[in-house]
Amino acid sequence: MTLRNILLGATMLCAATTPAYAFAQDAAAPADAGTAVDDTDYGNDIIVTASKRSQTLQDTPVAVSVTSAAQLEDAQIRDLIDLQTAVPSLRVSQLQSSANTNFIIRGFGNGANNAGIEPSVGVFIDGVYRSRSAAQIGDLPNVERIEVLRGPQSTLFGKNASAGVISIVTQKPQYEFGGSAEVTYGNYNAITVKGDVTGPISDTVAFSIGGSYNRRDGYAQDLNLDTDVNDRNRWGVRGQLLFEPTDALSIRLIGDYDKIDENCCIAGNVIAGPTVAITDALAGGTSIDRENPFSYDVYNNFLSSNKIENYGGSAQIDYDLGNLALTSITAYRQVRADTNQDSDFTAADLIGEKSDYVDIDTFTQEIRLTSDFDGPINFLLGGYYFNEKVNQQSAIKFGDDFRPYASALISQASGGAFNAAQLEAVMGSANGTDYSGQFFRAGDGLDEAYKMKNEAFSIFGTVDFEVTDRLTLTLGGNYTKDRKRFSTNVVSSDVFSGIDLTATGGRALTQQFVSTQVGGILGVPGGMASAEQVQAFAQAQPAVFQQIATVGTQFGQLNSTLNPADVADDGNDFTVGNPLLALRPLQFLPPFLNVPNAVESGKTNDGDFSYSVRAAYELTDTVNIYATYATGFKASSINLSRDSRPTAEDLPAIISGGLGLPNLVSGSRFANPEESTVYEFGLKGQWDVAAVNVAVFKQSIKGFQSNVFTGTGFALANAGKQSTFGIEFDGSVRPVDGLNLTLAATYLDAKYDSFVNSAFGDISGATPAGIPELSLSMGGTYTHEFAGGTKAIAHLDYSYESPVQIVEGLSGFPASVAQNLKREVNSLNASFTVRLTNGIDVGVWGRNLTGAQYLTTIFPAVAQAGSVSGYPSQPRTYGGTIRYKF
Known part of the structure; x- marks a missing residue:
């Protein structure tokens, strides 16, 4: 028997034999919708307005959980983040800031980390919609109750909520x-x-x-x-x-x-x-407390x-x-x-x-x-x-610290061939631009x-x-x-x-090859000749330089594209075919x-028509x-x-309209x-x-x-x-x-x-x-x-x-x-x-x-x-x- 079947049977048995508890009232209730209920008084009918009209809880056919003022006091629930301990269908996660809090009901919810995303769970305070979490998490004096209405609430609330409503x-x-x-x-x-x-x-x-x-x-x-x-x-x-x-x-x-x-x-x-x-x-010294x-x-x-x-x-x-x-x-x-x-x-x-x-x-x-x-x-x-x-x-x-950090990553990715300054020099030569000191400034x-x-x-x-x-x-x-x-x-x-590393890669690799070969012949410390040294060598020994340049061009062309076998294997763009492509994560x-x-x-x-x-x-x-x-x-x-x-x-x-930019890829607007x-x-x-x-x-x-x-x-x-x-x-x-x-x-x-x-x-x-x-x-x-x-x-x-x-x-x-x-x-x-x-x-x-x-x-x-x-x-x-x- 599956866990679902066990729980379904147990729950229906409880429903038939075990008393249970739930209060429900609605935030958008009229001003005379009643006062707080004494938690110890279960003999009286509880008047609720979750359906926007006064009814007893028993007559209100809406899935709703309510935390009363007394419960908030007893459990020391200070904000909506604490509320989830009392409402199992609700999950609340505070992310990187106080202004980014995510509410989830029945497993559905979103809306944090982007001001353009409205939450799937709507929050109302005294009938007024609060559209973003920064407007929802502050402490409120004299709270009477907090209600969690589960499931889409399209016909009772003007502002549609696809997952549910939290009503304070x-x-x-x-x-x-x-x-x-x-x-x-x-x-x-x-x-x-x-x-x-x-x-x-x-x-x-x-x-x-x-x-x-x-x-x-x-x-x-x-x-x-x-x-x-x-x-x-x-x-x-x-x-x-x-x-x-x-x-x-x-x-x-x-x-x-x-x-x-x-x-x-x-x-x-x-x-x-x-x-x-x-x-x-x-x-x-220590930069993080590891694991x-x-x-x-x-x-x-x-x-x-x-x-x-x-x-x-x-x-x-x-x-x-x-x-x-x-x-x-x-x-x-x-x-x-x-x-x-x-x-x-x-x-x-x-x-x-x-x-x-x-x-x-x-x-x-x-x-x-x-x-x-x-x-x-x-x-x-x-x-x-x-x-x-x-x-x-x-x-x-x-x-x-980002420039030295990136320089270390570049050195690792290129097998020690480059650091940030050397990469600037090689790419500058390839593109005809002086990049000195500009990368990761x-x-x-x-x-x-x-x-x-x-x-x-x-x-x-x-x-x-x-x-x-x-x-x-x-x-x-x-x-x-x-x-x-x-x-x-x-x-x-x-x-x-x-910088487009794919387009630049062939030119940069050719330049790197030529500079390395010339530097080796000249015995330059570090192994790479400068642009001036390469130019002087080309003038002094044109035949040798032409041989080096021809091989360098072939090397650059062969290695400037992705490795098809690697792409077919795991989809990883960071290949040995063009080592510069391994630097793409730094282009964020x-x-x-x-x-x-x-x-x-x-x-x-x-536009949409929702119904119930x-x-x-x-x-x-x-x-x-x-x-x-x-x-x-x-x-x-x-x-x-x-x-x-x-x-x-x-x-x-x-x-095709000429609006393309370097490294522009598709995504979502x-x-x-x-x-x-x-x-x-x-x-x-x-x-x-x-x-x-x-x-x-x-x-x-x-x-x-x-x-x-x-x-x-x-x-x-x-x-x-x-x-x-x-x-x-x-x-x-x-x-x-x-x-x-x-x-x-x-x-x-x-x-x-x-x-x-x-x-x-x-x-x-x-x-x-x-x-x-x-x-x-x-x-x-x-x-x-x-x-x-x-x-x-x-x-x-x-x-x-x-x-x-x-x-x-x-x-x-x-x-x-x-x-x-x-x-x-x-x-x-x-x-x-x-x-x-x-x-x-x-x-x-x-x-x-x-x-x-x-x-x-x-x-x-x-x-x-x-x-x-x-x-x-x-x-x-x-x-x-x-x-x-x-």
């Missing part, structure tokens, strides 16, 4: 004066301060204001710079006004500002390649920086028209992310600058009309408008500027038809039109990357063909089932990076749209002391947008199709008063049905990397009330992910290397809180108490063939908290 809800202002204050201190000198105040301004106006400050010393040590790194430094404020001039009208205004200024994120060495000896020599990523000891030559400003405002208007409710949400947001990283992750100054400044302005408008008729038919009809401008300035520049590289404007609108809605008192059919649709315009202004000052900053041009318009224009069909049936008063077929859509993503290249279809026209589908069967039950959620699904995305780091850049490509069969179970039971036990489990069987043009060749049939087959989250909370009302609350939760291959492949390595690099997660969190009757909580907590160590992401080391780097998981953290609520 903060508490609205109250008409009773109250608030809270919290201070936390933990290891690594961590200090967190949070507070909020709410109350009435008048009988019809209420306010709330909250703020947070979150800092921590770095848990890693940079031994070269003698400082701690991977610190935390964030603060933010958020204010709200609630106007309710009549019983029918509600206006909620929200304004917020948050700032991040951190040193992030360290990468440890996983595999030490042959270049480490060179970087050690250049650094004058020890969990030492949290790193060696850089400058501190990486992450400065993010995120601010904006929104206005939500709800108007009650009797049997109809009108909702409008208007929002404007700005994100400024300024990062610079020592991206070679060594003490040698190879990459002196890798900076990105991204400026994103977003305006959104959503309007919905929802019915509440007594009859069998009800509907939701909405419209959504999205307008975004992205401006990005980036740079990658050689550091002071410090400060040379790429200066990049990108602009993109995205304008989109959608019309969406659902219709519910109550066939009987127990059976409801729902039809939904979403038509989306998405237009993008983009332009680039990228200039390369890297002289070496602008070539001249850039900017867009728009005579062939490429720099525009995309996408669902049947929900009430088996009993406590058990409901539903079946859903739904589709989703995500528009084209733009490759706003130095790795943007003309498509293979456009390249011939570009070359943009990725085509994603189209997702899901078949899902769900069961929901709720009893006095328990509740249950089960979902069995088959979900797929055609054209999944893959963005993979290759060591010198990113490869953006569409997979033909990626699909996942999955089973999700989450539940809780209260066996005795005061004790609540929870279990959530996700089984995923994922594969690439078709992915021919991946960065690692045809990987059709392979399992997508980073998606564990089995994920578990289990926990327990025990509350004991003493005489007089004081409570003691003990909480324990454990998360597990089965071993999984971290990446599909590693450029320059055999497939077996990537297959053997796996991640397994075992993480234990705990807290103990004493809740006094005067509103004061005093508690202690710990996260990752087992000290679990795993690599979140691995990648080929930047410009260091044979080495692999990786981002290690966070170490054990612990501390104490004092909280006061009034």
Whole structure:
């Protein structure tokens, strides 16, 4: 029996016999959608609005997991990165900076490392879409709940999300004066301060204001710079006004500002390649901690920086028209992310600058009309408008050590025939150019500027038809039109990357042969005659020189092309036929063909109609089932990076049109749209002391947008199709008063049905990397009330992910290397809180108490063939908290 069959049988048995737990409410709910739910109160119906109308959880036929405010407090979940320990279907990976965080639901997700790629998982905060991770990861005061809606959400959200939605809800202002204050201190000198105040301004106006400050010393040590790194430094404020001039009208205004200024994120060495000896020599000692990523000891030559400003405002208007409710949400947001990283992750100054400044302005408008008729038919009809401008300035520049580093690599590749200076002389002679001191010059590289404007609108809605008192059919649709315009202004000052080594190879090799032969005859030290010496020899001995030149020309012609046998063998361009071709990896900053041009318009224009069909049936008063077929859509993503290249279809026209540049090859300017589908069967039950959620699904995305780091850049490509069969179970039971036990489990069987043009060749049939087959989250909370009302609350939760291959492949390595690099997660969190009757909580907590160590992401080391780097998981953290609520 397969693991799938075992889990399917066990899950359906649990669904029939074991109580389970799940709360669900929606971020885009009307302002009066209810208050936070006491986690210990399982006897009452829980009102949710995940379907954009008020229903009980049991009646809401949507696969959704919700983490309540109490759970966030008990588990010390500080941000969305921590949230994955409570939601097994969610994975969150922070990459090279605080501004690059990737969210994955059910094995689908992308969007980091490129401002032109919208995420497949949409993040909404109080109903407002946050389009990039830099606008999503800041701490929020007074969070009421965080919801994870799984699968494509096309007919409920105007902004289509092909993989799922993370919806964060903060508490609205109250008409009773109250608030809270919290201070936390933990290891690594961590200090967190949070507070909020709410109350009435008048009988019809209420306010709330909250703020947070979150800092921590770095848990890693940079031994070269003698400082701690991977610190935390964030603060933010958020204010709200609630106007309710009549019983029918509600206006909620929200304004917020948050700032991040951190040193992030360290990468440890996983595999030490042959270049480490060179970087050690250049650094004058240790340049990396070899193959020890969990030492949290790193060696850089400058501190990486992450400065993010995120601010904006929104206005939500709800108007009650009797049997109809009108909702409008208007929002404007700005994100400024300024990062610079020592991206070679060594003490040698190879990459002196890798900076990105991204400026994103977003305006959104959503309007919905929802019915509440007594009859069998009800509907939701909405419209959504999205307008975004992205401006990005980036740079990658050689550091002071790159020239000697490249010189050593050139000497190795040429068998000692060249160093950087000799290569300049030979190529200068071959091309008639003086290259002296120009190859790999410090400060040379790429200066990049990108602009993109995205304008989109959608019309969406659902219709519910109550066939009987127990059976409801729902039809939904979403038509989306998405237009993008983009332009680039990228200039390369890297002289070496602008040389065509194939065309130059014959001339350079001929020149090398002649110089060597003449130098040998003349007895020149070093063996190579200068151009002046060759010219003088030709004049003095023309007959001998002519013989040498003839043989040299034949030598150059024979060796200036690729070796066909080698190409047929393994596709490796670095052949002995032309040793100069072995230097191509050093040409990773070539001249850039900017867009728009005579062939490429720099525009995309996408349109799509997504829909859903669902049947929900009430088996009993406590058990409901539903079946859903739904589709989703995500528009084209733009490759706003130095790795943007003309498509293979456009390249011939570009070359024939005279737009060709040295070393210009095909690649991707943009990725085509994603189209997702899901078949899902769900069961929901709720009893006095328990509740249950089960979902069995088959979900797929055609054209999944893959963005993979290759060591010198990113490869953006569409997979033909990626699909996942999955089973999700989450539940809780209260066996005795005061004790609540929870279990959530996700089984995923994922594969690439078709992915021919991946960065690692045809990987059709392979399992997508980073998606564990089995994920578990289990926990327990025990509350004991003493005489007089004081409570003691003990909480324990454990998360597990089965071993999984971290990446599909590693450029320059055999497939077996990537297959053997796996991640397994075992993480234990705990807290103990004493809740006094005067509103004061005093508690202690710990996260990752087992000290679990795993690599979140691995990648080929930047410009260091044979080495692999990786981002290690966070170490054990612990501390104490004092909280006061009034």
